[in-house]
Amino acid sequence: RNVPVKRASENLNFASAVAEFGMLIRESSYKGNASFDAVLTRAKANKGTEGYRAEFIQLVERAKLLMQEYYLARE
Numbered sequence: 001r002n003v004p005v006k007r008a009s010e011n012l013n014f015a016s017a018v019a020e021f022g023m024l025i026r027e028s029s030y031k032g033n034a035s036f037d038a039v040l041t042r043a044k045a046n047k048g049t050e051g052y053r054a055e056f057i058q059l060v061e062r063a064k065l066l067m068q069e070y071y072l073a074r075e
């Protein structure tokens with residue numbers, strides 16, 4: 001029987017952003033087409049009122065800049 005999938009909760013969506021971020025900074029072979037922009041979009045959309053979530057978003061923004069510099073230095 002086909003049961004419609006409910007929209008994922010704010011907590012699950014935020015957790016998936018955290019997991020994707022982990023794969024990006026570890027340069028995991030399982031990251032697929034993950035990106036810092038996708039992480040930021042999902043994290044911001046599911047930020048809620050928790051202060052640690054805002055801090056995570058700031059961390060991702062800084063990491064994105066650092067990784068861009070890292071990739072440029074490797075070229």
